[in-house]
Amino acid sequence: MGGTSDVLVIGGGLMGLAIAVDLQQQGATVTVLSRDFQAAAGHAAAGMLAPQAEELPPGPLQTLCQRSLALYPDWVEKLEALTGQTVGYWPCGILAPQFTLPANPTGAATAPRYWLDRSDLQQFQPGLSEQLVGGWWFPEEGQVDNRLLMQTLSMAAQTLGVDLQTGVTVKGIQQRDRQVTQVITSVGSFRAHHYVLAAGAWARELLPLPVFPCKGQMLSLKVPSGYPQPQPLGQILYGEQIYIVPRQGGQIVLGATVETVGFNPNNTAAGIQQLLAQAIRLYPELQSFPIQECWWGFRPTTPDELPILGASPCQNLTLALGHHRNGILLAPITATLIGRLIQQQVADPLLSAFAWDRFCSDQSSTAALLTLPATPATPMQLADRPLSDPNLSTSDTPLKIAGRSFKSRLMTGTGKFDNFDDMRHSLAASGSEIVTVAVRRVQTNAPGHEGLAEALDWKQIWMLPNTAGCQSAEEAVRVAKLGREMAKLLGQEDNNFVKLEVIPDAKYLLPDPIGTLQAAEQLVREGFAVLPYINADPLLAKRLEEIGCVTVMPLGSPIGSGQGIRNAANIEIIIENAQVPVVVDAGIGSPSEAAQAMEMGADALLINTAIAKAKNPIAMGKAMGMATAAGRLAYLAGRIPVKTYASASSPLSGRINS
Ligand SMILES: Cc1cc2nc3c(=O)[nH]c(=O)nc-3n(C[C@H](O)[C@H](O)[C@H](O)COP(=O)(O)OP(=O)(O)OC[C@H]3O[C@@H](n4cnc5c(N)ncnc54)[C@H](O)[C@@H]3O)c2cc1C
Numbered sequence: 001m002g003g004t005s006d007v008l009v010i011g012g013g014l015m016g017l018a019i020a021v022d023l024q025q026q027g028a029t030v031t032v033l034s035r036d037f038q039a040a041a042g043h044a045a046a047g048m049l050a051p052q053a054e055e056l057p058p059g060p061l062q063t064l065c066q067r068s069l070a071l072y073p074d075w076v077e078k079l080e081a082l083t084g085q086t087v088g089y090w091p092c093g094i095l096a097p098q099f100t101l102p103a104n105p106t107g108a109a110t111a112p113r114y115w116l117d118r119s120d121l122q123q124f125q126p127g128l129s130e131q132l133v134g135g136w137w138f139p140e141e142g143q144v145d146n147r148l149l150m151q152t153l154s155m156a157a158q159t160l161g162v163d164l165q166t167g168v169t170v171k172g173i174q175q176r177d178r179q180v181t182q183v184i185t186s187v188g189s190f191r192a193h194h195y196v197l198a199a200g201a202w203a204r205e206l207l208p209l210p211v212f213p214c215k216g217q218m219l220s221l222k223v224p225s226g227y228p229q230p231q232p233l234g235q236i237l238y239g240e241q242i243y244i245v246p247r248q249g250g251q252i253v254l255g256a257t258v259e260t261v262g263f264n265p266n267n268t269a270a271g272i273q274q275l276l277a278q279a280i281r282l283y284p285e286l287q288s289f290p291i292q293e294c295w296w297g298f299r300p301t302t303p304d305e306l307p308i309l310g311a312s313p314c315q316n317l318t319l320a321l322g323h324h325r326n327g328i329l330l331a332p333i334t335a336t337l338i339g340r341l342i343q344q345q346v347a348d349p350l351l352s353a354f355a356w357d358r359f360c361s362d363q364s365s366t367a368a369l370l371t372l373p374a375t376p377a378t379p380m381q382l383a384d385r386p387l388s389d390p391n392l393s394t395s396d397t398p399l400k401i402a403g404r405s406f407k408s409r410l411m412t413g414t415g416k417f418d419n420f421d422d423m424r425h426s427l428a429a430s431g432s433e434i435v436t437v438a439v440r441r442v443q444t445n446a447p448g449h450e451g452l453a454e455a456l457d458w459k460q461i462w463m464l465p466n467t468a469g470c471q472s473a474e475e476a477v478r479v480a481k482l483g484r485e486m487a488k489l490l491g492q493e494d495n496n497f498v499k500l501e502v503i504p505d506a507k508y509l510l511p512d513p514i515g516t517l518q519a520a521e522q523l524v525r526e527g528f529a530v531l532p533y534i535n536a537d538p539l540l541a542k543r544l545e546e547i548g549c550v551t552v553m554p555l556g557s558p559i560g561s562g563q564g565i566r567n568a569a570n571i572e573i574i575i576e577n578a579q580v581p582v583v584v585d586a587g588i589g590s591p592s593e594a595a596q597a598m599e600m601g602a603d604a605l606l607i608n609t610a611i612a613k614a615k616n617p618i619a620m621g622k623a624m625g626m627a628t629a630a631g632r633l634a635y636l637a638g639r640i641p642v643k644t645y646a647s648a649s650s651p652l653s654g655r656i657n658s
């Protein structure tokens with residue numbers, strides 16, 4: 001358990017550190033929890049300070065960027081004075097050469113950009129492609145060496161007395177009555193008076209905010225001897241799908257691809273080829289420069305590509321997320337505005353354009369989006385009771401999906417029950433807190449589904465709308481949207497969950513992997529928390545996780561077949577590799593099979609037919625709930641290894657001879 005500080009910052013990347021430095025300088029005591037310093041986008045970036053070259057349209061983001069650019073010289077001076085380190089700030093200007101004439105080249109020479117014609121361009125920067133017709137010059141823009149900046153920020157934070165804890169993963173943000181009460185981490189819990197969430201592209205692991213990773217690949221070249229040292233380039237070159245950033249230390253940084261591939265790591269041949277081809281096309285001299293390093297990173301991106309800054313529904317939680325392509329540029333203004341908001345309770349009017357609730361359609365009822373559900377008194381809380389017994393050292397955390405916590409690890413369905421009373425009582429007996437509903441069947445009043453949605457108390461149960469009956473990705477996306485509306489109508493305004501089923505085959509009801517992936521990509525982009533139903537394919541599961549799905553739901557065997565877990569080996573691989581909860585869905589026929597899946601390490605189960613079609617569905621609901629909890633406890637307790645031969649339970653020495 002950590003001590004109590006004034007402010008606890010989750011994420012020690014660029015924003016987390018910049019905010020921590022600002023707050024500590026204002027007199028707060030600050031703790032920063034940082035999982036992986038090197039993984040931060042702040043390390044991966046190119047460090048351009050380029051509001052004009054990036055062609056941001058006029059609006060709040062452009063204003064924010066311009067204000068931040070203006071703060072840069074003083075901000076850098078402060079950090080350098082604190083640490084004695086340089087951050088490589090270089091207001092070198094940006095040249096944006098053009099292969100075709102823009103609409104109005106000569107008339108647009110208003111500050112701060114100027115048009116250079118072909119000969120001016122070649123004179124200004126020798127060695128550029130002969131094919132270029134001219135270029136824009138942005139004299140007020142520039143760069144910072146973002147890796148040096150990250151190191152300097154870290155050093156500045158520590159010099160000022162910030163408690164910077166690296167290698168610490170925040171696993172959950174606990175809330176009560178719109179207040180964060182503590183954060184649970186890999187090394188215990190931490191408390192503070194105020195919290196800042198600055199977890200970059202990974203924020204969604206903690207709260208259901210629409211922030212997703214946008215991968216960028218990068219590489220650097222070394223200026224060889226025979227060229228002016230340390231640099232033949234006097235400024236940044238900003239071209240089509242390429243920027244070329246000269247560093248004062250003699251490297252040339254090339255970036256960056258823009259890829260929506262989730263957290264898919266590594267440099268790819270195509271990515272590096274694209275960067276090299278575009279760079280050489282612009283500045284052919286580069287073809288003989290040796291490659292120094294390749295890397296990649298994940299920009300934290302939102303659907304409208306604007307950051308999320310400022311207040312959250314929790315009074316003591318502030319958000320600093322989603323800076324996408326311009327986070328390096330935006331660091332000083334973010335630190336300033338967030339620092340002022342927390343320490344002085346002064347909200348800059350510009351912050352309203354970056355409020356988190358712009359993504360919620362009904363703003364009056366959105367507070368629940370970020371709050372954990374009240375802990376319902378479920379009829380059976382086996383998952384809690386044994387684990388809270390002080391005699392048992394095994395401890396567990398709640399099931400967490402898209403930032404929402406659930407005590408029960410059993411999800412149930414609503415289909416196939418003989419009547420609504422059986423359904424209600426079985427679901428209650430099972431302790432399930434997540435219940436899936438087939439949107440199409442409810443909407444069309446299919447037999448057995450008339451009035452179904454209204455038959456359950458959705459104040460107690462979290463609805464998981466599913467796209468059952470959809471045969472294509474398009475259909476599933478459409479039905480998912482209907483599902484979201486249905487949840488809203490039933491009082492869950494902020495429910496963005498969808499169980500994605502794309503099933504073209506009626507005989508085995510096996511899901512279409514390609515359609516599922518396509519639909520998942522679109523739904524994630526549109527801000528859904530997607531729980532895809534899949535065959536137990538480890539590669540597909542990983543891919544879906546990488547694109548931002550909040551769980552994976554491999555089937556044990558075909559829906560309604562009661563065949564149990566027929567693909568244990570593949571499910572084990574999925575479990576071993578998943579960073580999101582693995583929910584074994586479909587085919588479970590008996591409590592022993594439910595326990596088996598949980599003992600394997602599944603995070604949760606979805607069971608429908610085995611409960612609905614049991615002779616006594618209520619008793620079976622209860623049995624399934626108990627088996628799920630028992631399997632989980634056994635998994636945590638750790639089963640003995642299987643051995644070929646016996647090993648006696650009683651000692652072999654000290655026997656009494658007859
Ligand atoms: C290839 C590339 C090029 C870029 N180029 C530029 C550029 O030229 N100019 C520009 O202005 N911007 C650029 N950017 C964007 C900029 O880098 C980002 O917007 C900025 O770094 C975001 O800062 P952040 O602090 O939000 O996230 P990050 O810097 O990614 O930091 C997030 C940190 O939070 C930690 N974390 C996450 N989850 C947890 C958890 N549960 N517990 C504890 N810690 C956690 C992570 O380990 C990480 O260290 C670029 C980005 C990339 C990827």
Ligand SMILES: CC(=O)[C@@H](O)[C@H](O)COP(=O)(O)O
Nearest residue numbers: 413559560586587607608609
């Ligand atoms: C209701 C639902 O989502 C089912 O399609 C799910 O896959 C459960 O399968 P069983 O009915 O085999 O438990």
